[in-house]
Amino acid sequence: MTVEQLKEKLGLKVFGGEQGLGNEISGGYVSDLLSDVMGNSDTGQVWVTLQTHKNVMAIASLKDLAAIILVNNHQPEEDTLAQSNEEGIPLLGTDMSTFELSGKIYELIK
Amino acid sequence: MHFEYQIEGGNFTRAGFASSEIKKMLKQLNVDLGIIKRTVVATYEAEVNVVAHAYSGTIYVDVDEKGIVIKLVDEGPGIPDIEQAMKEGYSTASSKVREMGFGAGMGLPNMKKNADELNITSEVEKGTTVEIRMGFG
Numbered sequence: 542m543t544v545e546q547l548k549e550k551l552g553l554k555v556f557g558g559e560q561g562l563g564n565e566i567s568g569g570y571v572s573d574l575l576s577d578v579m580g581n582s583d584t585g586q587v588w589v590t591l592q593t594h595k596n597v598m599a600i601a602s603l604k605d606l607a608a609i610i611l612v613n614n615h616q617p618e619e620d621t622l623a624q625s626n627e628e629g630i631p632l633l634g635t636d637m638s639t640f641e642l643s644g645k646i647y648e649l650i651k
Numbered sequence: 652m653h654f655e656y657q658i659e660g661g662n663f664t665r666a667g668f669a670s671s672e673i674k675k676m677l678k679q680l681n682v683d684l685g686i687i688k689r690t691v692v693a694t695y696e697a698e699v700n701v702v703a704h705a706y707s708g709t710i711y712v713d714v715d716e717k718g719i720v721i722k723l724v725d726e727g728p729g730i731p732d733i734e735q736a737m738k739e740g741y742s743t744a745s746s747k748v749r750e751m752g753f754g755a756g757m758g759l760p761n762m763k764k765n766a767d768e769l770n771i772t773s774e775v776e777k778g779t780t781v782e783i784r785m786g787f788g
């Protein structure tokens with residue numbers, strides 16, 4: 542499944558990084574601890590988090606993640622959004638909680 | 652080949668910039684993807700530690716046909732007990748840093764897991780030197 546397809550199925554908002562909507566999803570990782578994501582996420586995964594600052598983009602880029610999804614209606618900071626557009630890594634959002642969103646993603650890509 | 656990058660303590664908006672440059676450079680050199688991935692994890696954690704815990708630092712990168720050596724030399728408070736600092740979950744990060752999602756005490760364990768060789772030396776109230784070695788063989 543691509544990020545675009547996931548976005549359509551779950552009605553996710555696209556904040557930025559549209560260029561990367563064609564990214565293929567290999568799985569997901571859910572964490573708000575950055576070194577946990579650094580150590581345990583893998584290439585092509587979607588990352589579900591409530592962290593909105595720019596360092597999440599640095600991690601997504603370094604780990605070649607497919608997309609970041611912000612939960613609970615969290616809005617990205619301005620420089621986070623700018624880097625998402627610069628790097629073409631989709632930054633998505635939802636008003637769903639981490640639990641609800643993760644369950645739905647799991648059902649779709651397991 | 653030799654490269655150097657500066658790191659500014661406390662400046663989280665630039666954290667990861669040097670690691671990103673190093674990743675690009677290793678890709679251009681056609682280094683094995685698995686080695687790049689592990690190098691990136693170890694280097695990023697070391698870079699962020701300088702930002703989070705020290706005042707300033709320099710990264711020295713050397714690549715030759717045998718492998719990669721990345722040395723981070725910082726001026727900072729140093730690490731009084733390196734063995735304790737290496738334990739997963741140990742962190743002295745400030746509450747501000749923790750709010751950002753840093754401070755899980757997983758950075759040094761990540762470095763240990765991903766580097767082929769990790770050497771840390773530190774002098775309290777002077778600074779810390781971290782050496783990450785990756786072999787091509």
Ligand SMILES: Nc1ncnc2c1ncn2[C@@H]1O[C@H](COP(=O)(O)OP(=O)(O)OP(=O)(O)O)[C@@H](O)[C@H]1O
Pocket residue numbers: 575576577696700701703704705725727728729730736737741742743744752753754755756757758759760779
């Ligand atoms: N360059 C450094 N200078 C001074 N102290 C350091 C340095 N690097 C690590 N430390 C000390 O070692 C501890 C553990 O480091 P580690 O990277 O494992 O965790 P952390 O940085 O606190 O959190 P995380 O990396 O999970 O975000 C730090 O909290 C700090 O006390």
Ligand SMILES: [Mg+2]
Pocket residue numbers: 576696699700703754757758759
């Ligand atoms: Mg750390």
